[in-house]
Amino acid sequence: MLLNPGDVTTMTFDWGSIKWFVTPSTVEGASSTLGEVIVNPGKGHARHNHPDAEEIIYVISGEATQMVDDGDPFPLREGDAVHIPKGAWHSTYNTTWRPLRLIVTYTPGGEEKALEAAPDFCRHAPGTVPEWRQA
Numbered sequence: 001m002l003l004n005p006g007d008v009t010t011m012t013f014d015w016g017s018i019k020w021f022v023t024p025s026t027v028e029g030a031s032s033t034l035g036e037v038i039v040n041p042g043k044g045h046a047r048h049n050h051p052d053a054e055e056i057i058y059v060i061s062g063e064a065t066q067m068v069d070d071g072d073p074f075p076l077r078e079g080d081a082v083h084i085p086k087g088a089w090h091s092t093y094n095t096t097w098r099p100l101r102l103i104v105t106y107t108p109g110g111e112e113k114a115l116e117a118a119p120d121f122c123r124h125a126p127g128t129v130p131e132w133r134q135a
Contacts, residue, residue, distance in 0.1 A: 001027065005036075010124040011115060015043035016099075017130060024109040033109035039064070039100040040132075044093030050114075053106040055084040057092065062100035067091045 003021045011018040020026070020035035039045070039062075047067070057066070057076070064076040069088040076082065076092070084090050094100040106112065115121060124130050 003027075006127050009126055010128070010130055012122045012124060012130045013115075013118055014120045015045065016040045016094075018104075018112075018115070020112050022109070023112055025113070031108055033104075033106040033112050035104055035112070036060075037102040037104050039092065039094040039102070041094055041097045041099065045091055047089050047091045049087055049089045050084075050106065050111045051087050053108055053111040054086050055090075055111070056105045056107075057082045057084070058103040060101035060103060062094060062098050063096050064100050065093045065095050 005019055008019050008021055008026070011020070016037065016039040018035050018037045020033060022030050022032065022034045024030050024033070044064070047070075058081045059076050059078050061078050063078075065073045066076045066082055067073045068082065068084055068090045073091075075095075092100075092102075116123075122130075
């Protein structure tokens, strides 16, 4: 099954956007989740965890500060990957003026559903382009 960005919905938040290409709820037989995450300049994900899934973050472009398991924050750069064990508290912050582009996976999949409860969550139909405005 071929999926391109125009085929899937876009989730937006005040910190950035996500396109989930593969999830157990959208691809028959899928047991993991894979998507592209864009974190806007100076924004990030506050400390959180995924009790039932491990996460892998791969940096396509940009730079960030990453914290895993309440350890000391460390830099992430293009080409770096981070494994976050099930239940480990973590956060990711874009520390530059450029967008941070990540590939993110959850195993097992399904953790992406929790994002729909965020107060700033918005879903955009496939093929539409979210409009960003400075507050």
